[in-house]
Amino acid sequence: MKKTAGKIGVVRFPGSNCDQDVYQFVAEKNYTPEYLWHLDHFDLKDYLALLLPGGFSYGDYLRSGALSARSPVMNSVREFANRGGPILGICNGFQVLAESGLLPGALVKNARLRFIDDWVNLKVENANPFWAKNWTGDKMYLPIAHGDGRYYAPADDLKKIEDGDQIWLRYVENPNGSLLNIAGVMNQKKNVAGLMPHPERAIFDWMGSVDGWSFL
């Protein structure tokens, strides 16, 4: 077997649909991806980091991310987070992390109530120590594809997030009505992060951008 930089867990819920894409991204970056099934518990020592992919986990029943946040695997994910392990939630993965309380705020329906697939420019507001940490460019160009991407938090919380340098990424042009143009946030310790855009869909020139390559 090819020697890699280590194992990264890809959490897989029924209804996840970017799991295979994220798996491929991890492998392209010369890490060893490993699926973690929603019913599993796992040994935290085995993984360098965890990724929660996009999709419609549990069919978005109730609310996007609501059921996944309460699935068995999340106990291990939470423990991993508490120990300071790096976790990234992409799109639906971001929704799951917000629903589970590992990230502040919520993702609600887009302002126009319609799904949006588009390309967006992003500004890195505060760098994340794990994800895209070596990014030096000006604006990041990444695709979005979501129906529930409007970042929302009550005014007090928003202030705390802003003051705590927890805003990770902001849209240059707000596509979905997100408050403070937020596209990605971090927890206080900054080891847990989530974003609505899809870095794994922008890793080769032919995809339209390579700005996602720097995320891992």
Place this chain on the structure above:
Amino acid sequence: MNQENQKIELQKRLKHYRISVAEYEMIKSLLGREPKPIEWPLFSALWSEHCSYKSSRMHLKKFGKTLNASVLNAAGENAGVVDLGYDERIVFKMESHNHPSFIEPYQGAATGVGGILRDIFTMGARPIALADYLCFGEISVTPIGLQETPIGLQKSTAGSETSTTGNRMGFLVDGVVRGIGGYGNSVGVPTVTGQTNFDKSYDKNILVNAMAVGLLRPGEKVALSAAKGPGNLVVYVGAKTGKDGVHGAAMASESFDENSEAKKPNVQIGDPYFEKLLIESCLEVLKKDLVVSIQDMGAAGLTSSSFEMASKGNVGMSLKLDQVPIRDSSIQPEEILLSESQERMLLICEPKKIQVLQSEFEKWGLDAVVVGEVLQERKIELWWKGELLTSIDPYPLVENAPMYDRTFRAWTAKNKVIDKSQLQNEDISKKKYTEKLFGHVQFTSRKNIYRQYDQRVGLNTVRGADHDVAILRLPDSGRALGVAVGCRPHLMKMDARIGAQDAVYYPALQLALRGIKVVALTDCLNFGNPERPEIMSEFVASVDAITESSLKLKAPVISGNVSFYNETLGENIISTPAMGLVGLGPEDASFINGGQIPQDVFQHSGNSVYLVSSAKVFIGEISKSQFQYFGEPDLNAWTELVDAFTALTRKVEISASQMVGRGGLGWTLAQMSLGNYGYKGAFAISSNELWQETLYQAVFEVNETESKKFEIFFQNNKIEFKKIGEVQADILALNDGTSFNLKECKKSYELGLRGSIENLA
């Protein structure tokens, strides 16, 4: 009962099951007796137009001769499998969901997508792309028999609030688009291309055609549907059976009337979450070789899947209908047989593998229930709570369905003028008219539609729906796979033969401009009432034209679907044979990696703009939506053009290119100016020539160093070309002296369909 009463009973029954007197006589002679109560629904479903293709079968046979050595497993399956080399194989199909979508747009369109996806993964291929072909009526028309207010809107996963559009057509557009997105996005299959037309002929009968493309990667096996091995188990997997969609196949086989609204209960409700679980679990059990054969439950549900599987395998099947998982305890055997509840599959499994199979499905939260077994003798036994309802040979039901030679006339050219000077054109030279095009529903940007579709999930998308044709990257060989749809209703209305040829050639040429050669076709033939000779004549002319075009291009027709009875209160739609094309790029993987695929819009100031023509048919627009033409289609010349364009991109670096389409050269140049650069004409071209559509012309943008090579290429190929202008920043000055404020034009174009249908994305 006296004789008179019996006669009335029979009449009622025939009407209920939509079986004609002649068909009833056929049934009696096949069985040698009166049909039993449970057999009526079987014949009704399997002999419906939708399932049996009884009006079209004799003509569709012609497609058989287009098949060549690259097509595997064509016979009797949902679609032929196309071998692309390197053990990469694709399978694709297009299907209509017109009737349900008109009654309930969100669910109608969503379940259309779900159905076509099941047709693909039931063959063992992972769906990698979706495309759609849509025709709507004029915006602001309220169709008969339907309420103004939106009704029955389902909560969707992708954000569905009650529509606020005042007009019904706007509501239909919005609902259909949300339905396609709501389903496709959830299951994680990108919708990469499509076409949307508007014409008043679709006011009372919209068209919703969905196409899915599946990929079998090296080493993956094609799954078949023929039941095999007496003693093997029949396994039901997926959603529970409800009363939704009972008689759906029969509904799709008749015309609309004032009571169409009452048909709402016939429309099925889909759940993309279940479909996603089915895709992953079915592909997994196929990969682990736990399945003998597999078939989705589509039109006519359990009836068609079980009867077809048995008939194809020349075996029998015993089915315990009371074992079928149900979600409504009042459901009757007849309804179980006919239910079109979504997201269900029927599998044949060896008894020794059943436990492993069940545990695989259980992992995905799905029940795999044994509902019967395969029998040696070719008969279907239907059991209900210990009682044998019937035992019947499936073969005559499936293979001996009636076939009608509907009256048609030999094709004669319509709307043709003998003298080119007679070819009239509406006075389209006026600048005002042109400016309107940018915001006109027929011409304006479709962005408000396609931005509701996830175009990139799966990591194969090179070019998505904001381009003329979609391009995917085959993950193993790195080659380009092109996907395009075709059929331009205004040409079909002008002449069915030319329109159907164009439905193949226009998208084939669009693919060729991107260096992609069409390899195979699918069709979705949307027509009116086949019992009307004028409709049937157009159908036959179209099938002949598609066959001929397919043979010339060496691109076989590998699958298809016919939707008849697109008729409401005696008014038929424009005959619309929608085509789906898949093509292959060069062997060299650097074609995609190198970024050499021509763009849709102008790329650089100072570059030369050329017009290339193989003009055979000249089209004039006499008045709004009334077309006439001059000339004869020449498929040989058009095929040469396809070959030349395909070869060109491998030899010369083309900055941008586009086919000239509706709206003529003028509109093509305007459209190519909607990126970052505009255009300036070099010499005068008359308004007529500039705005008249010609089959075929293409516009190319070439930089200075490539110009010479470009000219030599077309000289060598003896194809007419001329330089007509050059790319310039910020202006659009056409060759007839008109010039436009590009900024305003762009604004109008980018507002797109939202200018007419407010609640699109």
